[in-house]
Amino acid sequence: MYSYVLSIHIIFVVSWMAGLFYIVRLFIYHTEANERPLIERDILQKQFQVMETKLWNIITTPAMLLSVLAGLTMLHLNPGLLQTGWMQVKIAFVVGLLIYHFLCGRIIKQLKNGVFKMTSTQLRLWNELATIFLVAIVFTVVLKSAVDWLYGLIGLIVFSAVIMSAVKVYKYYRLKNKT
Numbered sequence: 001m002y003s004y005v006l007s008i009h010i011i012f013v014v015s016w017m018a019g020l021f022y023i024v025r026l027f028i029y030h031t032e033a034n035e036r037p038l039i040e041r042d043i044l045q046k047q048f049q050v051m052e053t054k055l056w057n058i059i060t061t062p063a064m065l066l067s068v069l070a071g072l073t074m075l076h077l078n079p080g081l082l083q084t085g086w087m088q089v090k091i092a093f094v095v096g097l098l099i100y101h102f103l104c105g106r107i108i109k110q111l112k113n114g115v116f117k118m119t120s121t122q123l124r125l126w127n128e129l130a131t132i133f134l135v136a137i138v139f140t141v142v143l144k145s146a147v148d149w150l151y152g153l154i155g156l157i158v159f160s161a162v163i164m165s166a167v168k169v170y171k172y173y174r175l176k177n178k179t
Helices: 002-035 038-077 079-083 085-112 120-146 149-178
Strands: none
Touching: 002 038, 002 085, 002 120, 038 079, 038 085, 079 085, 085 120, 120 149
16 A cells, blocks of 8 residues: 555655746746836736646646655554654755645735736746755655765755756846846
């Protein structure tokens, strides 16, 4: 039974992460539509609102709920996992990912109301946070206690810095090619 629930968990985690990655891309395009002429901007923003709402309500949030439900079921089937350090670290990262998820939900509502609190560059950085959570969770689960936590934390910080730097470099080249 545990293997079936694990398979379901993995399938819906993949779906959830795909939704989180794509929703923030839509936020970026939605925000960048502000730079378009009025008629084009209005058409684009209405379309992005439809896409964001459907992605969020039909794929991303249901996948999150099923991921969490399957994870809780696995913990119910094997409660000893809660006593392991790696599982406690994973749960902490998952809580962070859940907070990220709900903050994305708030951004959807803001954009729907015409409130643009983040620039497209800030949203690109925001998008990478999901990647950082994903990397941290996968390495924690796969390596379990084989990795010294200090080295793991240092590696995560370095990985985060590389990703954030890549976003800045991309912005530089994007702006350079615009002119």
